Amino acid sequence: MEQLEGTVLVGDSFEPISGRVVVEDGHIDAIEETETDSANIILPAFVNAHTHLGDSVAKEAAVGLSLEEAVVPPNSLKHRKLTGADRTELVTAMRQTLRFMQQTGTVSTLDFREFGESGASALREAAEPLAIEPFIFGSDELSVLDIADGYGASGANDDTFSEERAACKERGAPFAIHAGEPDATDIHPALDLEPDLLVHMVHAKQEHLDRVSDQSVPIAVCPRANAVLDVGRPPIPELLEHTTVALGTDNVMLNQPSLFREMAYTAKTFDVTAREVLRMATTAGAEIAGLDCGTIVPGKRAALTVLNGGSDNLAGSVDPVEAVVRRATARDVDRVVF
Incomplete structure (x- = not known):
């Protein structure tokens, strides 16, 4: 089991929540909403x-x-x-x-x-x-x-x-x-x-x-x-x-x-x-x-991109979705999970 913490862009609407994604056996087991100190932004691959x-x-x-x-x-x-x-x-x-x-x-x-x-x-x-x-x-x-x-x-x-x-x-x-x-x-x-x-x-x-x-x-x-x-x-x-x-x-x-x-x-x-x-x-x-990925919901394959939301480029961004789309670059990728 692996837990990824940060701001998670959840579901079809990419609703940002503070919490963690629990990954087990290559799939998203759960999404838990909780306070976290992590500045990471977790989005679908x-x-x-x-x-x-x-x-x-x-x-x-x-x-x-x-x-x-x-x-x-x-x-x-x-x-x-x-x-x-x-x-x-x-x-x-x-x-x-x-x-x-x-x-x-x-x-x-x-x-x-x-x-x-x-x-x-x-x-x-x-x-x-x-x-x-x-x-x-x-x-x-x-x-x-x-x-x-x-x-x-x-x-x-x-x-x-x-x-x-x-x-x-x-x-x-x-x-x-x-x-x-x-x-x-x-x-x-x-x-x-x-x-x-x-x-x-x-x-x-x-x-x-x-x-x-x-x-x-x-x-x-x-x-x-x-x-x-x-x-x-x-x-x-x-x-x-x-x-x-x-x-x-x-x-x-x-x-x-x-x-x-x-x-x-x-x-x-x-x-x-x-x-x-x-x-x-x-x-x-x-x-x-027909791929089993593309959104962060329980049961989906864990194909995720983790961005360093505290990078010099992304730090201070107000809206994480806007930041991902308009500002993020390859250098902001902290890790990929798939």
């Missing part, structure tokens, strides 16, 4: 809702490039770098990124992994010695579903993906697809596939939002990556009115996979509350992937 970890072999290589030049297959800089990397180099680079994510409070990441079975197995290998568990959306070949958790499609303008969608339905595996990143032309075709997850939706209009709501399709947004690639801003407040919205950091070659940075950017750029943003970085991603 993050779930990064969209990454491309293979990009770890080419960090910052795409600075200044357009979306097509940077990441669009098959001739982008990203795909040339991935093709040129040997497996050892790829596994090492992805493991370093996963280790950074683990150290900064991320328990899982929903990753779009290129290059079929070999790509998915390389990511499994990279994660083997770590506690962080990637949820892999494989691509490029149907047989990837023997290794991956689901299928991740590049976009409905590139292919119909009807065969891949059918294979996912047959196996009971989730199907995810990019949509509405450079423009809106691929959103309706993507929704026609009845996906389990849409990524980006930067150019979503009301007609798209109505379909998203009718079909109950969750969305992963990546606002920092959208800004770097200059493709626009996702309508996050409107998306939140229609469906579950989760936060991702997208391509590692463009952005550090830090949900602290993503939360701060989102909270300061969009008309959303700190609690909505924290939910996007924790609960929403866990729900999409």
Whole structure:
């Protein structure tokens, strides 16, 4: 049994209480409200809702490039770098990124992994010695579903993906697809596939939002990556009115996979509350992937991030939720538990 003391952000509302979280056999056994001298802030571990970890072999290589030049297959800089990397180099680079994510409070990441079975197995290998568990959306070949958790499609303008969608339905595996990143032309075709997850939706209009709501399709947004690639801003407040919205950091070659940075950017750029943003970085991603974490309630898996609320950065903060979302950084992480 382990007891973590401090200000605990409890339940779906992240209500701050002074007390302790009792952890036993890897699960939250109890939450006890009591006075404590600890300045720590205890929150659910993050779930990064969209990454491309293979990009770890080419960090910052795409600075200044357009979306097509940077990441669009098959001739982008990203795909040339991935093709040129040997497996050892790829596994090492992805493991370093996963280790950074683990150290900064991320328990899982929903990753779009290129290059079929070999790509998915390389990511499994990279994660083997770590506690962080990637949820892999494989691509490029149907047989990837023997290794991956689901299928991740590049976009409905590139292919119909009807065969891949059918294979996912047959196996009971989730199907995810990019949509509405450079423009809106691929959103309706993507929704026609009845996906389990849409990524980006930067150019979503009301007609798209109505379909998203009718079909109950969750969305992963990546606002920092959208800004770097200059493709626009996702309508996050409107998306939140229609469906579950989760936060991702997208391509590692463009952005550090830090949900602290993503939360701060989102909270300061969009008309959303700190609690909505924290939910996007924790609960929403866990729900999409079917993970038993994302909130601090008894019975849930103990996937927790403990921040040093007395750090030079966080000391004196009035609202712990606002502090976590708008101010906290990787340096404030005291420990992770999962």
